[in-house]
Amino acid sequence: MRFAYYPGCASKGACPELNQSTRLVTEKLGIEIVELVKSSCCGAGVIGEADPDLQLALNARTFSQAEEIGLDIMTICGTGQGIMSTSNKRLKEEEGLLPRINGMLKEGQYNGRIDVKHLLWILVKDFGLERLRERVVRPLSGIRVAPFYGCYILRPSSVLGFDDPEKPNSLESIISILGAEPIDYVGKTKCCGFPVVLEKEDIALGMVSANILEAKDAGADCMVTPCPLCHMNLDIYQQKAGARAGKRLSMPIIHLPQLVGLAIGIEPRELGFSRHLASPASLLDKLGE
């Protein structure tokens, strides 16, 4: 099983632990990844707000690099997945769009032949849950995990299409396979607030505290997310959000591959937990680490 690996900006910037844990987990599971070293930012929907064609061109450029080595792309960012799925669908389906965007590229052309899949989907479908179960050496029993999907890996479902946006199940199924208990709460498909944290901090922090408090009330020991932008907002801004809400939040926010890594026997210190601002110590203690 081989994929062209698109690390995205966050895992090369503020969330290096995501890149690190992805590499360890894919290696241990035997999923071969070839990094697209020349790939750029996907635009995160922000570039598209100013110039939709520019965002399409940046993504077509990345797609052409994967097409050249004949591999589908693996993403590790929910937001990147949303933007790349949308771009790919448009490039493949809208008449005349592909040649126009290709006209903006110089180093390669995209022919609409690759798919873009999130690590979460790859684990559930391509790798397979049963195979994942066989690789669990340290079941996360006794741990209650709140799945936090964020927006773009689910919506718009007419583009993403992997999970039912009203009743997603991929994170829950992975959490269960790893031996932990998924908890249910309304906030799991809501926005983390990250897109406006710099300009509308009150809105963003309000979302952070509401989502974390809801997960906490439902009994979560930690929250797990397939999106590093959700991770940033829920982790980095957690203390601020707690202060604003007048509540102690102290909720470990875990990247998807970190959770998988713990269960398949990768040492916690290798998974980069020390880089989190909200300490995962309570979770690791509970796991007996």
Next chain:
Amino acid sequence: MRVRFSIQRFNPALDAKPRFMSYRVEVARDATVLEALVRIKEEVDGTLAFRASCRQAICGSCSMEINGHEKLACKTQVLAELDRHGEIKIAPLKNMRIVKDLVADMGPFWHKVRDITPWLIPEGYGTIAISPSTMKTFDNVDACIMCGACLAACNSNEVSEGFLGPAALAKSYRFIADPREGNKKERLLSLQHEDGIWDCVRCNFCVEVCPKDVKPMEQIIKIRRASIQEGMRWTKGSRHITGFLDIVKREGRLNEAAMPLKLIGTDIAGLLRIIPLGIRMLIKGKVPLHFKRGIEGIKDIRRIFRERGL
């Protein structure tokens, strides 16, 4: 088939808080949720309150929360809901005051729509021909039936009540895009305020729940684009976009740690406020310092930006 419906009941004159009640009724296999509600009201409990009129997804009055999601009761099949969720749970639209049972107070929704001046302010008195292709750029927004589903689902509205919200902003875009409109600039200006276009978090819920495919979020994005093009670049929201473009053009990737500076500009107090968090991030290794020279292949990326006039 005999189906169990769990329906939220609440009469503010009598009840302390809402509660769910269970109703079992016989419905046809192709019945809609609205047909089931009518049957319950007619045959089981005449006090059940809900709104409906057209029964064909035109009037927008029957929007409610079905299994946790905003839907038109007349457009939602009982069987499909059962297949999808294994049960049928019905509540009024959330984030709105409950008038009774499934009837939510739509007042705030109407006020938001009124606030964007929902009528054309034509330029002069002449006639302007509009081509079908121009019409196409906003006719899906005209399809809005004002059901309020998008506002109930809006994540931003949930924490920021004042936000104009998806339907009103989509409608506003409809006038901004209309070639007959004479007040475009004023309209754009009026949306830059605290509760305007920059409050949208792009959660996509409005796009997902809209029964008429209005795609409100995409219309909001078009208003933002038009604002920047018109030179309205003083809001933090617009600086987020222009700053983002600057960084990706320079480095090929977004460096999150460099973004706050792009928004703060010359605001020294703002700068001092972000320093403590910046230091904590630095200690945790969350501030990349190697981006300056740009990623491999940066020249090609800069060329694409330049050719877009950026």
